[in-house]
Amino acid sequence: MRGDPSILHVDLDAMFAAVEQRDKVSLRGKPVVVGGLAGRGVVATASYEARAFGVHSAMPMSQARRRSPPGTAYLTPRFAAYKRTSEVVMRLLGEVSPLVEQVSIDEAYVDLAVTGHDLSTAGVTGLARRIKAEIAAATGGVTGSIGAASSKLLAKIGSDLHKPDGLTVVPAGQELAVLHPLPVKRLGGVGPATEQRLHRSGVRTVGDLARVPLDDLIDWFGTAHGHGLFRLARAQDDRPVVSEREAKSVSAEETFDVDLTDPVRLNRELDLLSARVAGRLRAGGLTGRTVNIKVRHHDFTTVTRAVTRDQPTDDGRLVAQLARRLLAEVDTSGGIRLLGVGVSTLADFAQDDLFAGAFPEFAATLAGPAEFPVAEPGAVSGGAGATAAAAVDLRPAVDGERPADSERGATTGGALEGPPPVWRTGQDVRHDEHGVGWVWGSGLGLVTVRFEGPLTGPGPVRTFPVGDPRLHPTDPPDWTGAGAAGG
DNA sequence: TCTGGGGTCCTAGGACCC
DNA sequence: TCTGGGGTCCTAGGACCC
Numbered sequence A: 001m002r003g004d005p006s007i008l009h010v011d012l013d014a015m016f017a018a019v020e021q022r023d024k025v026s027l028r029g030k031p032v033v034v035g036g037l038a039g040r041g042v043v044a045t046a047s048y049e050a051r052a053f054g055v056h057s058a059m060p061m062s063q064a065r066r067r068s069p070p071g072t073a074y075l076t077p078r079f080a081a082y083k084r085t086s087e088v089v090m091r092l093l094g095e096v097s098p099l100v101e102q103v104s105i106d107e108a109y110v111d112l113a114v115t116g117h118d119l120s121t122a123g124v125t126g127l128a129r130r131i132k133a134e135i136a137a138a139t140g141g142v143t144g145s146i147g148a149a150s151s152k153l154l155a156k157i158g159s160d161l162h163k164p165d166g167l168t169v170v171p172a173g174q175e176l177a178v179l180h181p182l183p184v185k186r187l188g189g190v191g192p193a194t195e196q197r198l199h200r201s202g203v204r205t206v207g208d209l210a211r212v213p214l215d216d217l218i219d220w221f222g223t224a225h226g227h228g229l230f231r232l233a234r235a236q237d238d239r240p241v242v243s244e245r246e247a248k249s250v251s252a253e254e255t256f257d258v259d260l261t262d263p264v265r266l267n268r269e270l271d272l273l274s275a276r277v278a279g280r281l282r283a284g285g286l287t288g289r290t291v292n293i294k295v296r297h298h299d300f301t302t303v304t305r306a307v308t309r310d311q312p313t314d315d316g317r318l319v320a321q322l323a324r325r326l327l328a329e330v331d332t333s334g335g336i337r338l339l340g341v342g343v344s345t346l347a348d349f350a351q352d353d354l355f356a357g358a359f360p361e362f363a364a365t366l367a368g369p370a371e372f373p374v375a376e377p378g379a380v381s382g383g384a385g386a387t388a389a390a391a392v393d394l395r396p397a398v399d400g401e402r403p404a405d406s407e408r409g410a411t412t413g414g415a416l417e418g419p420p421p422v423w424r425t426g427q428d429v430r431h432d433e434h435g436v437g438w439v440w441g442s443g444l445g446l447v448t449v450r451f452e453g454p455l456t457g458p459g460p461v462r463t464f465p466v467g468d469p470r471l472h473p474t475d476p477p478d479w480t481g482a483g484a485a486g487g
Numbered sequence B, C: 001t002c003t004g005g006g007g008t009c010c011t012a013g014g015a016c017c018c
Helices: A015-023 A063-065 A077-098 A121-139 A152-161 A176-179 A192-200 A214-221 A223-232 A262-285 A316-328 A360-364
Strands: A007-012 A032-035 A044-048 A073-075 A101-102 A105-113 A145-150 A167-169 A249-260 A284-297 A302-315 A336-348 A428-432 A435-443 A446-453 A455-465
Touching: A007 A077, A007 A121, A007 A152, A007 A167, A007 A262, A015 A032, A015 A044, A015 A077, A015 A302, A032 A063, A032 A167, A044 A063, A044 A455, A063 A073, A077 A101, A121 A167, A145 A152, A152 A167, A152 A176, A176 A316, A192 A214, A214 A223, A262 A284, A262 A316, A262 A336, A302 A316, A302 A336, A316 A336
Parallel strands: A032 A073, A145 A167
Antiparallel strands: A007 A105, A007 A145, A032 A044, A101 A105, A249 A336, A284 A302, A284 A336, A428 A435, A435 A446, A446 A455
């Protein structure tokens, strides 16, 4: 167990909504709800203005609409934009320490113990302040909350304590003082079911939990969870910060606007889902032996079925064939609201780490299917590592990724294309020694530009004031010439 | 118009092998 | 012929996280 507050937890505040507010001036200060707008959609992120009305993540969109005031903007997610903002932040954190664990698109742990940083409370506080300022500058105003502590548990609790734009450093020795007054739900791994069981026994705070005998916890929750709670309640958490993790499964699922009964239609959906999964397997250089389906009935009861083969595959037609066979075992006559296909028991079909470096986003589990390069139709399936990493297009999508305002359901005033200068995400603005520059984000009088060149890969991120002449395009450099790599 | 989509980890029971 | 125990693999379901 370490003593110093050497683990940071960085959590971007209401990230999806913050990116939307950054990219569209008229949304600032207004309630913004990002999520599925169709009938059965749920809220992915609500801006703090919307949270004031009781709107929160995972809430059905229909309910969010009832709670939100007139003038609220309802937007479908633009994952590509969020991912680019995420990459800016993760790269920045990578400069703080080589040991960064990205846990989701908007969250990461940073281990400071492997660096030469001053780990005193004052030193870590100063460093965290600097990181927060850099995040805001590099993202065009998206803020992050940071917690620093001697464990992941406390660091994460710290980042949550003073959200948004918060900073909490838990000094060495103060862990229990911070932890014990909190409600048990704040512990990672305590969800609705665990919370309810604890409440039944009168356990409401982490301090209460720390007084429950281990035997009782094992009784209530089983060996693993019981031991886990026992330790967390005492701030005993030595989970290391781990930078790379291997994917264990790949899946795709879809909830239909109306329940489906037609077997032909269900099979067709299975084919589409299978093709998506297989495409992502190939993109990640993976194959799997187990094919799973997930079926959610009209009444929300959910069943899964699985088969495991001797040989791994990444072939969409084979996955679909197995999935169809599994679905035939399930009674679908009452109507199906969700269908899912997954592949697990994964094995790299490329030897060693050929793909791990080329597809870091794969392990990060952030991206929807659209984020992944689509394998070429003729890609070898199940053979030696034939999928070309070079097929990845790292450039940001240009306007295509931004749905029309009507489609996104924006209800507030102000057009996307207002009077110049309008800086559109993905807009090609500059060519210089760093490569080709693309608008990454804009707002607060600043334009953030990411540079990329065919020879340099993703380049540095730089911020310019609006009106800066350096934002205007120059002639594209000749990439074929020597020394074109630049930067 | 109640309840998305991508994951991880754990448990329990049965099959199977030695 | 009266009844083992351990280990591993597989399936199904559930809790949880962002």
